Amino acid sequence: MRLTARQMAARVAQDIPDGSYVNLGIGLPTLVADVVPPDREVVYHSENGILGMGPAPAPGTGDPELINAGKQLVTLLPGGAYFHHTDAFVMMRGGHIDITVLGAFQVSARGDLANWATDDPTVPPAVGGAMDLAVGARRVLVMTTHTTKDGRPKLVTSCTYPLTAAGVVDRVYTDLAVLDVTPDGFLVQELVAGTTPAELQARTDAPLRFADELAVLGEEP
Amino acid sequence: MIDKRVASTAEAVAGITDGATVLVGGFGNSGIPVELVHALLDLGVRDLTVVTNNAGSGETDIAALIRERRVRKIICSYPRSSGSVWFEKLWRAGEIELELVPQGTLSERMRAAGAGLGGFFTPTGADTPLADGKEVRVIGGRRHVFEEPLHGDVALIKADRADRWGNLVYHSAARNFGPVMATAAKLTVAQVRAFVELGELDPEAVVTPGIFVDRVVVA
Numbered sequence: 001m002r003l004t005a006r007q008m009a010a011r012v013a014q015d016i017p018d019g020s021y022v023n024l025g026i027g028l029p030t031l032v033a034d035v036v037p038p039d040r041e042v043v044y045h046s047e048n049g050i051l052g053m054g055p056a057p058a059p060g061t062g063d064p065e066l067i068n069a070g071k072q073l074v075t076l077l078p079g080g081a082y083f084h085h086t087d088a089f090v091m092m093r094g095g096h097i098d099i100t101v102l103g104a105f106q107v108s109a110r111g112d113l114a115n116w117a118t119d120d121p122t123v124p125p126a127v128g129g130a131m132d133l134a135v136g137a138r139r140v141l142v143m144t145t146h147t148t149k150d151g152r153p154k155l156v157t158s159c160t161y162p163l164t165a166a167g168v169v170d171r172v173y174t175d176l177a178v179l180d181v182t183p184d185g186f187l188v189q190e191l192v193a194g195t196t197p198a199e200l201q202a203r204t205d206a207p208l209r210f211a212d213e214l215a216v217l218g219e220e221p
Numbered sequence: 222m223i224d225k226r227v228a229s230t231a232e233a234v235a236g237i238t239d240g241a242t243v244l245v246g247g248f249g250n251s252g253i254p255v256e257l258v259h260a261l262l263d264l265g266v267r268d269l270t271v272v273t274n275n276a277g278s279g280e281t282d283i284a285a286l287i288r289e290r291r292v293r294k295i296i297c298s299y300p301r302s303s304g305s306v307w308f309e310k311l312w313r314a315g316e317i318e319l320e321l322v323p324q325g326t327l328s329e330r331m332r333a334a335g336a337g338l339g340g341f342f343t344p345t346g347a348d349t350p351l352a353d354g355k356e357v358r359v360i361g362g363r364r365h366v367f368e369e370p371l372h373g374d375v376a377l378i379k380a381d382r383a384d385r386w387g388n389l390v391y392h393s394a395a396r397n398f399g400p401v402m403a404t405a406a407k408l409t410v411a412q413v414r415a416f417v418e419l420g421e422l423d424p425e426a427v428v429t430p431g432i433f434v435d436r437v438v439v440a
Contacts, residue, residue, distance in 0.1 A: 047324060048248040048397050064250070065395035071249035071302065082393055084400040084428070085248075086332050089325030093345060117350075124276075124312050125321050126301035127351065132325035135344040166348035166364075 001194050002146075002175040003218055010035045011190075011217065012101055012143050012173050016042055020098040021091075023047070023133055025115075026070040029101035029143050043079075045097055047129040049088045052080025069129065092129065093136035100137035102130070104144045104172075106159040109185035109206040111169040113142065114161035127164075134165035146174035146203055153205040155179070155186060176200055178217055184209065190217035225387040225437050226416060230260035233410045233438040237375050239266050244331065244373035244402040245273040245283060249302065252395030254379040254412045256440035258282040261377065267291045272331070272373060274324065274398060276300035276308035284308070292317060296371070298324035323351060328401050330371035335404025335433075340369045373406035380429070380437075383413040384420075387434030388427045396428065403433040412440040 003011070009031035016022060016032070018040040024030050033055070036042050044053040046068045053068060054075035062073045076082075091097055106114040113134050116127045134140055147153055155172065172179045177200055178190040188210045191200060197210050227233050234257060237243070243261070247253030262285055271292050276299075277284030286292050288307040295317060300308050311317040322330065323345050333341055342365035346352045356367040378399040380389040389411055391399060403409045411434055 046394070048251065048394050050394055063393050065252060066393045067249055067251050071251075076393070082391070082396055084396050085324075085328040085398045086401045089328055093325050093343065112348075122313065124300050124309060124319060126299045127321060127323050128299040129324040131323040131345045131349065131351070135347070136325075163349045165345075 001192050001218065003192065005031055006035065007218060008143055008173055008175055011178065012141060013037065015141065015171070016040065016099060018042070021045055021051070021096065023092065023097050023100045023137065025100065025102040025130070025133070027103045029103060030070065032101055032143070045088070045091060046074070047088050047092065047133070049083045049085060050074070050076065050080065051083070052077045054080070089129070089132050092132045095136055095138055097133070097137045099139045099141060100133045101141045101143050102134065104142045104154060105161050106154050106156050107142055107144070107169050107172055108156055108159045109181070111167045111181040112159050113140070113164045113169050114159040115164050117162045119161065130164050134168045139170050140168045142169050142172045144172070144174055146176040153203060156205040157207070176203065176217075179208070187211060188214065190215040192217045224385045225431065225434060226385050227436050227438050230256050230412065230438055230440050231263065233257060233412070233436050234260045234264055234377075236408070237261060237264060237266055240268045241266065241374040242270040242272065242372065244376040244406055245271055246376070246378035246397060246399045246402050248274050248394070248397040250278065252379050252397045252399060253282050254377045255282045257377040257410060257412050257438075258286060262286055262289060262291065268293045270294045270296065272296040272327070272371060274298055274327070275302050276305045278302055278304035287311060287317065290316070294318035294320065296320040296322060296327070298322055298327050321351060326368050327371070328398060330368055331373070331401045331405040334370035334372040335401065338370060340367055342367050371405065373402065374408065376402040376406035376409040378402055378409065378411050380411045380413045382415050382417050382422065383411060383434070383437040384417050384422055384431070386419060387411070387431030387437055388422050389413070389429040389434060390422055390426055391428055400429050403429045408436070409434050410436045410438070412438050415439060
């Protein structure tokens with residue numbers, strides 16, 4: 001089996017403690033906000049100057065200037081605050097954000113992250129706030145499919161795409177496994193049912209080590 | 222008497238010349254000083270360097286400046302938004318120069334300019350192609366990249382209300398780059414929804430003090 005995007009988000013959400021200040025990257029990671037258990041108070045940050053960001057407004061309502069990093073309409077929760085861009089990045093670069101969840105093109109066994117540029121020369125490069133977030137958040141979680149659409153590994157010995165930041169990723173959540181980045185490379189903590197360690201290794205470029213008590217990903221703990 | 226209010230957007234952008242570096246506030250479509258950018262377009266100046274987060278979208282404001290070949294170079298963090306058709310077209314044709322800057326570095330370079338600093342070392346961008354050719358120093362065991370200040374000749378920003386001294390308050394996430402750009406340019410122009418009397422803005426709530434603002438216009 002492979003986890004759905006929502007199941008992956010739910011697994012990431014388990015690791016977001018009550019009281020965390022969190023920045024969710026554009027794309028897949030934004031799903032995490034929908035599945036964080038309601039008994040946890042989590043404050044979402046947006047790079048364009050929002051803390052306490054809430055969900056999208058009802059269709060046809062909302063403030064057209066109140067958008068998230070993906071330029072989608074959002075709301076502000078009670079207790080939320082606005083601030084200017086420099087302060088938004090003070091929070092990011094200065095280590096004030098507890099957790100960020102980012103997408104990835106590639107993650108290396110050293111925790112290098114590549115998620116902003118491919119080698120396609122026909123597309124203008126665009127980086128946004130990805131580099132600041134990757135170097136600054138206290139804990140960098142990556143949420144990504146284990147392989148690309150055409151089956152190539154995303155967890156690699158060394159990134160071939162341009163880096164976003166070197167040695168920053170703490171943990172990777174894929175549709176097949178949960179892996180910690182350790183000084184000795186990837187350590188698989190959880191693996192989906194029906195996939196053997198050898199099969200996971202075959203879909204991974206970097207050498208894998210497996211935890212002694214390997215948990216089953218996707219089953220309730 | 223100090224009175225920074227001007228009557229029209231044309232008056233607000235008067236004096237901007239060919240070759241100017243123009244800081245333009247906004248993030249996506251939030252906080253873009255659309256009417257001021259259109260006044261700049263009407264002014265007819267060209268060979269501009271535009272500093273802004275995105276590279277315009279659709280056919281209005283920054284996209285229109287690019288379409289009309291007024292922009293020689295754009296300094297931004299994310300020129301690949303959906304609808305950035307004119308930027309992409311000219312970029313592929315080699316008709317516009319792009320300096321890509323990480324978003325936090327973009328705002329901090331303007332902060333350094335406004336604060337009178339000669340630059341700063343940041344871990345952002347270390348070991349990436351965006352650090353190519355830049356000085357790298359290990360500080361606290363971590364690699365940092367030296368970034369220079371980014372000054373503007375002009376800043377065009379959008380706020381919610383202003384008084385005649387140029388004190389500004391903003392509206393929700395439209396604040397974004399406005400406050401830092403206001404500090405970093407020789408001439409700062411703010412378009413606002415409304416003017417208020419001096420003393421009407423709560424001094425505890427003023428975000429940009431008027432010292433950073435030269436002209437305000439309702440648009």
